[in-house]
Amino acid sequence: MPAATRTCLVTGAGRGIGRAVAQRLSAEGHRVALTARSTDQLGQVAATLPGPSLVLPADITVASAVDEVFAAVEAEWGAVDVLVANAGSGVSAKLADTTDEMWRGQLDLLLTAPFRCVRRAVPGMVERGFGRVVVVASIAAKRGEPYIAAYTAAKHGVLGLVRAAAAELASSGVTVNAVCPAYVDTPMTDVTVAAIAEKTGRSLAEARAALAARQPIGRLVTPEEVAEAVWLCAVNGAVTGQGINVDGGAVQS
Template sequence: MSRVCMVTGAGQGVGRAVALSLSASGHRVALVARGTERLESVAAELPGPALVVPADVTDAAALDAAFAAVEGEWGPVEVLVSNAGSGTAAPLVDTTDEQWQQALELNLTAPFRCMRRALPSMVEARWGRVVVIASVVAKRGESQVSAYSASKHGVLGLVRAAAAEVARSGVTVNAVCPGYVDTPMTDTTVEAIAQRTGRSLEDARQVLARRQPIGRLVTPDEVAQAVDLCVGSAAINGQGINVDGGAVQS
């Protein structure tokens, strides 16, 4: 059955891979991100219907308008994949209030607002899927990313609380927790490591690859496969599914 899906952060990386996978499964996919050009490029790749909805997910009014646009075109969102996120690397003592707030707004508050907007219609319909792209640092602390780690710990708690609330309604809420994924976001991390340590970009990338037992970066498609699992199963609820090559075993 074709469902109405919304993917935030859909212009590249994991969001693009998730959108492609959902579309290949026969669903209609609304693509949300700040950059219209990237969204239109992804929309052109999808085999099925796509809706380009430019919006800054940290802007509450813009996010509400994005949901309204999808509802006006296709009806209520049935599958929400809250993927938009980013991180800044800095020692805790050098992390500014602005960096802290930005991490919370994008990685925690935006998924909260997305859920708050999407869940009522899902519960009413007695069917819905919410998947938040979190991180393995939702389950462990990691040096140099205190704000990012705190925001991802928070969003995993949000997922678990929401899942408990809707468990009897036919709606599921889960998180997918990737390790280092081969995306533009990781490219930024690689550049930061290279600048901080004097390593080459390739050496810095290998540092991240070696943090995962499989010895390589995770692919965006591998993260999308975990999202598909959450969308397809009514019995997976309240979980943080690790996609990290075995770095965090839980």
């Protein structure tokens, strides 16, 4: 990505990976628009950024919200150059106990919302001959995991979206990639730890240690390590159509 200041939009920017990505982009001198449902969390992230920021609270699972967020960025700074589709959450249940509501909720947030963001961003990027799209997926986009059928299906789907979009846009100056973390030390993982502890009777520390032990490096991934992979996708125009694992060696590719 050239040294000129770019306009970036990060979804799910209120905490965890989204926060770290926003901080990385801002530290490199770029304008960063932040969107998530929590106004308070977005304000806290904006206060940590060294460069210009926009706070745009929204629920991007609402169809009209995506266009409203993009329109707000365009009105203030112009078109989005770098889109990081990071918003996400997970639900856990046995396959037979996964309700239609749980299924729809995961697909809406993890697949349909990124699709709408990419669809909205791409025409302007193609017109300008430059764009970077990065979707924060999951290692669950690469392999099946028990008790998260809806989450895994959505993440497999969004990796397919990335690959199709990258193939279509390869000659346009627009790159499209996914970053696929394993368990990251974030509030989302805290929820998983609490659920494991409740179901197994383990302490929170024991449940966290069990998750860390599932990764060959023996620890949780940091949000900053994921943000570095996102940054690679932003700066390297020859990297496109990839699902970059940030998983401590759990899935070798």
